[in-house]
Amino acid sequence: MALNKEDAVKKARKDLAQRLKIDDNSIKEQSVDDSDFPDMSLGAAEDGEMSGQMITRGWRIRLGANNESYEYRADKNQVRLYKYKGKNYRI
């Protein structure tokens, strides 16, 4: 099922809460912006992953917790965590 912006933000918050082992409510939504990503893995390819080289419209979601900032990237098909401890993750 295709994701919308709200679904994507929810999914990102839930993922970050689980990773950091904190309550969802303590995560601050810093910004959610429409964005063009360079490819179909939203510029956040996992290891061993190849993606279509087509400009892809989606959302850049910035969340804050524990005085740190985290970037998620999403489109109608997926949500990804960008460069978390140096690595990308598909949620």
Add this chain to the structure above:
Amino acid sequence: MNRNNFLIHVALAIVLILIAAFAGQLNRWRKEWKSKVHIMPSAEKKRMSTAEEIALAEGRTFGRPEVLVKFKAGVSLETIDELTSRFHDRVEDRIESDPGLDAIDDLDNADAGEVVAQYSALPEVEYAEPNYEISLDAVDAPPLVPVRPADPRFEDQWALANSGQRGGKEGADISAMRAWATTTGSDKVVVAVLDSGVDYTHEDLAPNIWVRPASLAPYHDNELGTIEDVNGFNAIDNESDPMDDNGHGTHCAGIIGAEGSNDIGISGVNWKVKIMPLKFMNAGGYGTTKDAIEAINYVIDRKKAGVNVRIISASWGSTQRSRSLEEVIRKAYDNDILFVAAAGNASTNNDRSPHYPSSYNVPNVISVAALDRNDQLASFSNYGVKSVAIAAPGVDILSTWLGNEYEEKSGTSMATPVVSGVAALILAEHPRMSVDELREKVLASVDPLPALKAKIATGGRVNAAKALE
């Protein structure tokens, strides 16, 4: 009247009757001769413009007006009449099936070349050309006249014919219409679209989808077993159905070979070709290196089995190097298969930060950058004077999409199939060309562009017409 005079008059009358009869027969022969010439468009080398073909199709006599002038969209009939009377010309005929195209007669009987120059200089005119008389002699005449397909959305395909629409630069295209005067492609040439699959039911693609011939055994792999590959291969599920569930592969396939001049949607670089759909990327538009390798192995197997698959179009990549992927691309080279790959969309220099598979140093790889409609390197496009070979249109490219739809998309993903399509056109004309010759021919075809100087290896945009010279 004496007897001698009477005989002389009778003889004269007989001679006149014979001359008249012979002249009538000559006219009939002439008509027959011309009707044979009219069949000539089916010959491989077309020499007639679309306007001439339209006129012939409508059964009109052709050859009187000096020039054919195509006025730009939006130029009113009043303006056209005003312009022609200013030059002391008159509109001899309005080609109804091609709005804006008029046959114009110069009342001063000026040289057609001068009249063409006069109209070409007008801002209201898209192009003007002499009204070539179609005759047996003309069939052998060298000038190739651009061919325009009958596809309702062709006007939006700036990559193929850029008339300056939507703020573009006139002529910033791959000269497809001139190329089509030589060939519109061949269903003997198979292009593998290694992607998210292809919607092989799309009405603008279905006639050009590869189907495994009944004489060819299904694909067999020692690990995967036997797969009934009717239309291609799905490497994700290791099954036969390569149906696209994303749209990206369908878009790329349409650029290479949406059926041309079928009164539906768009035209591919090839009007006819065979697209072999391969699926290794999922509904999200991403996939694994392992599945890409499996799909390339499938192509090589089919080539060895006798399928004339000579090109793999690869509109994907990443910054991660894979030795096994490089090796299988080399194996494709050993089997005479060209590998056309997207340079990537990170606006970076591939000489410093390579993008794979386009950056592999394998002799069959052509790395493709993207251009916008003004012949500028697209803002997102990767480049590299050592590692990126050629550029092609890749911004706002209209092509086929899922569900019989059409969408405009941007990326080196879109530039790549333009180059694959041109390579397929070359093979339609030169089927025995080796992969080395083919690559060289594509790269030698470019129009040099200032924006690409010191940015990519050839410094130019692919030109389909030049590639066929």
